[in-house]
Amino acid sequence: MAKDLFSSHPPFTPPTSEEDRLSWLRLIxxxxxxxxxxxxxxxxxxxxxxxxxxxxxxxxxAGVDTYQPCSHAAAEAEIDLARAKGARMLCLGxxxxxxxxxxxxxxPPVLWCIGKRAPILRPMVALxxxxxxxxxxxxxxxxxxxxxxxxxxxxxxxxxxxxDAAAHHASLKTGxxxxxxxxxxxxxxxxxxxxxxxxxxQGLRLSEQPMSLHPQARHFPPRNRxxxxxxxxxxxxxxxxxxxxxxxxxxxxxxxxxIMAVPGHPVDGRAGGCNRLIRExxxxxxxxxxxxxxxxxxxAEHEHPDKSGPDETHPxxxxxxxxxxxHRRILDLLGPSPVAEDQLIRDLSLSAAAISPALVMMxxxxxxxxxPGGLVSRS
Amino acid sequence: MAKDLFSSHPPFTPPTSEEDRLSWLRLIxxxxxxxxxxxxxxxxxxxxxxxxxxxxxxxxxAGVDTYQPCSHAAAEAEIDLARAKGARMLCLGxxxxxxxxxxxxxxPPVLWCIGKRAPILRPMVALxxxxxxxxxxxxxxxxxxxxxxxxxxxxxxxxxxxxDAAAHHASLKTGxxxxxxxxxxxxxxxxxxxxxxxxxxQGLRLSEQPMSLHPQARHFPPRNRxxxxxxxxxxxxxxxxxxxxxxxxxxxxxxxxxIMAVPGHPVDGRAGGCNRLIRExxxxxxxxxxxxxxxxxxxAEHEHPDKSGPDETHPxxxxxxxxxxxHRRILDLLGPSPVAEDQLIRDLSLSAAAISPALVMMxxxxxxxxxPGGLVSRS
Numbered sequence: 116m117a118k119d120l121f122s123s124h125p126p127f128t129p130p131t132s133e134e135d136r137l138s139w140l141r142l143i144x145x146x147x148x149x150x151x152x153x154x155x156x157x158x159x160x161x162x163x164x165x166x167x168x169x170x171x172x173x174x175x176x177a178g179v180d181t182y183q184p185c186s187h188a189a190a191e192a193e194i195d196l197a198r199a200k201g202a203r204m205l206c207l208g209x210x211x212x213x214x215x216x217x218x219x220x221x222x223p224p225v226l227w228c229i230g231k232r233a234p235i236l237r238p239m240v241a242l243x244x245x246x247x248x249x250x251x252x253x254x255x256x257x258x259x260x261x262x263x264x265x266x267x268x269x270x271x272x273x274x275x276x277x278x279d280a281a282a283h284h285a286s287l288k289t290g291x292x293x294x295x296x297x298x299x300x301x302x303x304x305x306x307x308x309x310x311x312x313x314x315x316x317q318g319l320r321l322s323e324q325p326m327s328l329h330p331q332a333r334h335f336p337p338r339n340r341x342x343x344x345x346x347x348x349x350x351x352x353x354x355x356x357x358x359x360x361x362x363x364x365x366x367x368x369x370x371x372x373x374i375m376a377v378p379g380h381p382v383d384g385r386a387g388g389c390n391r392l393i394r395e396x397x398x399x400x401x402x403x404x405x406x407x408x409x410x411x412x413x414x415a416e417h418e419h420p421d422k423s424g425p426d427e428t429h430p431x432x433x434x435x436x437x438x439x440x441x442h443r444r445i446l447d448l449l450g451p452s453p454v455a456e457d458q459l460i461r462d463l464s465l466s467a468a469a470i471s472p473a474l475v476m477m478x479x480x481x482x483x484x485x486x487p488g489g490l491v492s493r494s
Numbered sequence: 495m496a497k498d499l500f501s502s503h504p505p506f507t508p509p510t511s512e513e514d515r516l517s518w519l520r521l522i523x524x525x526x527x528x529x530x531x532x533x534x535x536x537x538x539x540x541x542x543x544x545x546x547x548x549x550x551x552x553x554x555x556a557g558v559d560t561y562q563p564c565s566h567a568a569a570e571a572e573i574d575l576a577r578a579k580g581a582r583m584l585c586l587g588x589x590x591x592x593x594x595x596x597x598x599x600x601x602p603p604v605l606w607c608i609g610k611r612a613p614i615l616r617p618m619v620a621l622x623x624x625x626x627x628x629x630x631x632x633x634x635x636x637x638x639x640x641x642x643x644x645x646x647x648x649x650x651x652x653x654x655x656x657x658d659a660a661a662h663h664a665s666l667k668t669g670x671x672x673x674x675x676x677x678x679x680x681x682x683x684x685x686x687x688x689x690x691x692x693x694x695x696q697g698l699r700l701s702e703q704p705m706s707l708h709p710q711a712r713h714f715p716p717r718n719r720x721x722x723x724x725x726x727x728x729x730x731x732x733x734x735x736x737x738x739x740x741x742x743x744x745x746x747x748x749x750x751x752x753i754m755a756v757p758g759h760p761v762d763g764r765a766g767g768c769n770r771l772i773r774e775x776x777x778x779x780x781x782x783x784x785x786x787x788x789x790x791x792x793x794a795e796h797e798h799p800d801k802s803g804p805d806e807t808h809p810x811x812x813x814x815x816x817x818x819x820x821h822r823r824i825l826d827l828l829g830p831s832p833v834a835e836d837q838l839i840r841d842l843s844l845s846a847a848a849i850s851p852a853l854v855m856m857x858x859x860x861x862x863x864x865x866p867g868g869l870v871s872r873s
Contacts, residue, residue: 251759378757378769380630381780390757390780399773401760 125217127157129208137190138163139206143224144185144193144325145170150221151456151485152478155471157224177480196326200300202227205321215239219344219370220489223323227299230319234269234290240410241271241342241372243363244278244352245385252353252385255377256281259350262403264289268410271345273338273363274307274314278352283314291318292345296338297330298322336362340487343367347413350406351376351397354388361388369455369488373409375400441465441473446493449483453490504596506536508587516569517542518585522603523564523572523704524549529600530835530864531857534850536603556859575705579679581606584700594618598723598749599835599868602702606678609698613648613669619789620650620721620751622742623657623731624764631732631764634756635660638729641782643668647789650724652717652742653686653693657731662693670697671724675717676709677701715741719866722746726792729785730755730776733767740767743776745866748834752788754779820844820852825872828862832869 130136142163143153148170156166167184174182197204205212205226213235216222228235240263242256260270260282269290272279283291293314297303299322302311314320323341324334339362343349349367351374354360364374374397379386393399400406441463448454448462456474460467474491477483484494509515521542522532527549535545546563553561576583584591584605592614595601607614619642621635639649639661648669651658662670672693676682678701681690693699702720703713718741722728728746730753733739743753753776758765772778779785820842827833827841835853839846853870856862863873 251761255760377760378765378772378778380758380762380765381634381756382630383759386757386759387780390778393757393772394778394780394784399757399769399778401766401769401773405773 125154125157125208125222127154127161127208129206129212130163135163136204136206137187137194138167140193140204140225141185141187141190142166142170144190146182146184147479147481149478149485150223150323151489152475153224154221155475159472173476174479177476179479179481182479193326196300197227200229200326201315202229202299202326204228211235213239213345215347216341216344219340221340221485221487222344223341226321226323227326228319228321229299230315231317232319234292234319237267237269237290238410238414239269239271239292239346240406241346241349241363241367242278242282242352243272243342243349243354243360245354245358245360246276246279247385248277248281248353249383249385251379252278252377253281256352257285259352259377259400259403259406260285260291261289263406264291266403266407271342273335273342274303274311274320276304276306278360280307280310282352283310283318287313287317293318293320294338294341294345295320295322295324295330296334298324298326298328300326301329303330335359336366337487339363340366340370343370343372346372348373348375348406348409350400351389351392353377353379353385354392355384356387356391358388361392364392366488369490373398373413375406375409377401441469442477445470445473445477446482449491449493451492453484453486453492456489456491459491504533504536504587504601506533506540506587508585508591509542514542515583515585516566516573517546519569519572519583519604520564520566521545521549523569525561525563526858526860528857528864529602529702530868531854532603533600534854538851552855553858556855558858558860561858572705575679576606579608579705580694581608581678581705583607590614592618592724594726595720595723598719600719600864600866601723602720605700605702606705607698607700608678609694609700610696611698613671613698616646616648616669617789617793618648618650618671618725619785620725620728620742620746621657621661621731622651622721622728622733622739624733624737624739625655625658626764627656627660627732628762628764630758631657631756632660635731636664638731638756638779638782638785639664639670640668642785643670645782645786650721652714652721653682653690653699655683655685657739659686659689661731662689662697666692666696672697672699673717673720673724674699674701674703674709675713677703677705677707679705680708682709714738715745716866718742719745719749722749722751725751727752727754727785727788729779730768730771732756732758732764733771734763735766735770737767740771743771748866748868752777752792754785754788756780820848821856824849824852824856825861828870828872830871832863832865832871835868835870838870 130139160166170184171182205228207222207224242260256278264286270282270286271292272282274293299320302308342363343366349372376389376392376397377400378390460470482494484492509518539545549563550561584607586601586603635657643665649661649665650671651661653672678699681687721742722745728751755768755771755776756779757769839849861873863871
């Protein structure tokens, strides 16, 4: 059931030259090309340069005549800016790219990183929670981050106020990674500037977004999938019933990550999200030992994985229908609420290989939208 | 799996005359006759009067030559005292006896009750927790007791300080039952005298202990099994990691009762027991609706019970060995820590009918001790 969190590799090779890295960056920065479409195009065309050549034709056949991929110059400018800011590029499929993150279905093809390499080499735990954390909440975040750090785990969080900041502070010495919502060089919130500088000095900051991008609300859900994707498990310290923190958790669940939560008294609104998660099956966390117990189990499972093969109960895929008919059938199944692409594949009784090109085409046409966690919806 | 909580009856008839009730009282008040032995003797001999006649012979064959059953006079004195205090006797197997309690393996043969009949006729929920409850804890106990009361549930608790007292107070109008550790007429702690009077006035107090018995520490575990036994489910509001409350919970688990617990922040010592229970599978309770959800499910399961028959995977019982050999085999299996009698039966691969008389004999000899929840140990 559990995906192997440590050794997933995409079915295409990472860039081997500067030119190839530039093509990768151009491809992922091209309009309407998100991580999922990047993966499809690479799988179909083998390398980014070929995919970039095919893109305008693909767009044209999708009815978009004016399509312009990201230009050579724009990608070069981003690379120059990154160099000036001391950021280095991490490409999916390389040994330096975190293997846990590589295992998620929409792993970022390119990450910009500022800081040390060491934190990314250790097993990681995400520690997330309320921005308006109580003093109990920040104290708990500190205690967990310190305890996990001393046991050799890197703490991953989002550099937000409250729980995130407390978790980063407490793990500066042992290993901390801040996943940024905007460009890796854009500190948000600005009150965490000193902390952000300390993290790039002693830990690591990273982002899949273009350098210098100022984060907007829509950038945080994709950012949260990276926090969860890097980690073996996600620990929620405080979270209101309706909070951004719970979005990270939903992503973590989609990615098969273990969820843990620190409970609180029901009259405390900041415990609402955590208590709900526990009711829904998250492990209740009282102290660092409860987290370590889960992490040790996950690592033991990795060492002695379940020998059962992939799920083979799905009906055999049928012959693919022609494109317009398939597009119609896909649209019939989609609504404004995102559904899992896997579900779509099952509902259509077709192979992923038949459906993927259609989805790429429909995304280029702007009639289908992709969401983190392998979800798609009507635009 | 779940026992039917509503319609269990012992395999012997309740007393039908005053004389018979007196015999019941004498039998359960006789030395070394606890509820489990009472059940066995009644099952074997059909009525209490015969069991009383057999007792001295049984004791003699167990090597106790000076055995004296409870005298006629002593039992009559207890009945007179009860009458004077306004207590009435409830005998196991009568319609007035609560059916949930009748379903536990060591149901009290006789209960003394002071108060109204109504609370015992409604479905019951146990609400228990810390004596040194926080103000949040007592507030939560009140809110749950009030909410459950308004939905038609009677609240069962132990008249202790803190959570118990708050739960009784809040359910005086809707239905409350205090299960006493000592005699039903002995108020402990004395600071709850006014509350105890209000309960006998508007609710119900009950006890299996002799009238006027002053409770000691050893009386509370058997009392706790009655609290759990009366209820469909047990809700724990606050409980330290090592607390008497958790004894009630262990009994409740032995009896197949649903356990629910209100979480708290891990730094709060009074949340330790509850958080542990939740980690171990208890349902996390945030508000009355969470409790009602479980109660509705339990009642629905009662209305549509699992159709599967009793577990028939046990090996067929063998022919019973002779008594000394059986006693030796039982002693070999027992230690100072109580184990389930069911386990003993399985380990010996013998029928309950073969083992029960041996256990009665060994209890009379004082070499075996019975504990609440169908447990036995070496004395």
